[in-house]
Amino acid sequence: MSYGGARAFTSAFRHLGVDAYVSPDGDERTYELAGKHTSGDECLPERVTIGNFLKVTEFPGFVPEKTAFFMPTAGGPCRFGQYSSFLKHVLGDLGYEDIMVVAPSSADGYEGLGDMAGSMLRLGWWGLIGTDVLRKMLHIYRPHETVPGAADAAHEQALEIFCGAMEDKRYPVGRKKLHELAGALEECRDLFRQVPVDFSRETMLVGVVGEIFCRLSTFSNEDLIRKLEAFGAQAWLSDITEWVWYTNEEQDKNLKMRGKGLSMEMLGVKLKKHVQHGHEQVLLAPLKGEFVGMEEPHSVREVLDLAYPYLPYHGALGEMVLSVGKSIYMYNKGADGIIDISPFTCMNGIVTESIYPKVSKDHEGLPMRTFYFDGTQIDLDNDLGIFMELVRNYHRKKTKRRIRRGTA
Numbered sequence: 001m002s003y004g005g006a007r008a009f010t011s012a013f014r015h016l017g018v019d020a021y022v023s024p025d026g027d028e029r030t031y032e033l034a035g036k037h038t039s040g041d042e043c044l045p046e047r048v049t050i051g052n053f054l055k056v057t058e059f060p061g062f063v064p065e066k067t068a069f070f071m072p073t074a075g076g077p078c079r080f081g082q083y084s085s086f087l088k089h090v091l092g093d094l095g096y097e098d099i100m101v102v103a104p105s106s107a108d109g110y111e112g113l114g115d116m117a118g119s120m121l122r123l124g125w126w127g128l129i130g131t132d133v134l135r136k137m138l139h140i141y142r143p144h145e146t147v148p149g150a151a152d153a154a155h156e157q158a159l160e161i162f163c164g165a166m167e168d169k170r171y172p173v174g175r176k177k178l179h180e181l182a183g184a185l186e187e188c189r190d191l192f193r194q195v196p197v198d199f200s201r202e203t204m205l206v207g208v209v210g211e212i213f214c215r216l217s218t219f220s221n222e223d224l225i226r227k228l229e230a231f232g233a234q235a236w237l238s239d240i241t242e243w244v245w246y247t248n249e250e251q252d253k254n255l256k257m258r259g260k261g262l263s264m265e266m267l268g269v270k271l272k273k274h275v276q277h278g279h280e281q282v283l284l285a286p287l288k289g290e291f292v293g294m295e296e297p298h299s300v301r302e303v304l305d306l307a308y309p310y311l312p313y314h315g316a317l318g319e320m321v322l323s324v325g326k327s328i329y330m331y332n333k334g335a336d337g338i339i340d341i342s343p344f345t346c347m348n349g350i351v352t353e354s355i356y357p358k359v360s361k362d363h364e365g366l367p368m369r370t371f372y373f374d375g376t377q378i379d380l381d382n383d384l385g386i387f388m389e390l391v392r393n394y395h396r397k398k399t400k401r402r403i404r405r406g407t408a
């Protein structure tokens with residue numbers, strides 16, 4: 001979960017009457033605590049998640065029997081599916097059997113959320129849409145700001161406004177609440193528009209794809225995007241909603257493969273997509289025109305089709321397919337380079353790294369580089385500097401025109 005996404009989920013819980021808080025930020029203590037309970041085989045997101053939850057147990061006045069941790073789960077080969085059971089195991093070892101681990105899953109219809117599942121799913125979706133676009137605004141404005149820190153301040157204030165509207169109990173989860181959130185996003189847009197900027201300053205557009213946790217957690221990826229901006233780049237980070245659209249597409253595909261193309265289940269999937277799409281339209285209406293040249297694909301199918309020659313989606317699954325397809329989508333939009341952020345040992349990064357040379361060769365030599373993270377120091381500035389040299393060289397000879405804000 002991104003910082004903004006976690007804040008939105010917290011506000012959604014609060015709207016529904018749960019006294020929720022964002023788990024603490026990562027720091028050295030995160031790794032210290034995680035290191036005591038992990039073997040080294042775990043991926044970085046698992047260590048960061050465990051470490052940050054364990055930090056909560058060190059809070060003054062911490063009461064285990066009044067605490068629950070929210071750690072959704074999923075099936076499949078990814079280690080994410082083991083996080084919640086591993087967390088329970090570690091808490092048990094520490095004598096905290098009383099702490100509840102809430103681990104809803106799409107496989108059980110999110111029954112772990114009880115009566116609030118329906119409202120929480122809707123609020124969660126709206127929260128992801130809102131915080132995804134606020135982060136995207138930050139990444140557009142920050143490289144062009146003329147007053148250092150102004151874009152970060154606007155982003156922080158925008159999160160306050162949006163999450164405040166999420167939490168607000170004036171309207172129950174329904175049409176009026178949705179429009180209240182759209183109004184909050186309009187206010188956030190105006191806040192960003194007040195950031196002093198110089199959009200005539202040319203930046204290199206770098207697409208950032210990769211493993212969802214690591215690419216979104218600035219702590220885990222050592223704030224790569226901020227460092228990239230210092231080299232004159234503007235980042236286009238793949239968002240979280242992409243993953244929701246992808247899981248919908250997977251449900252659709254799996255039902256067809258099981259001969260249930262015409263079934264009540266399929267009707268449910270289509271209906272869900274239709275409703276989610278409609279809500280997205282309402283929320284994003286005030287931001288029309290903000291993302292010139294960086295428009296997201298009309299459907300995730302477009303991304304999957306672009307990845308198809310390299311990773312056919314009925315055989316390959318998950319983020320690796322999205323990373324390859326989105327890289328090509330960004331190339332078509334005039335990106336000057338692609339960075340893939342991956343936790344060390346994660347198979348997504350291993351697979352994509354082996355495919356990128358072919359993708360690059362087929363796309364005018366687009367610079368594509370995987371950066372691995374495992375929680376130990378790397379000379380990121382040096383590596384980014386070298387990568388940006390390739391990006392500038394590519395920029396001089398590329399044929400794909402980028403439509404930039406103010407030049408459309």
Ligand code: SF4
Nearest residue numbers: 043078079080343346
């Ligand atoms: S995708 Fe990779 S890094 Fe992410 S949770 Fe799964 S195994 Fe870990």
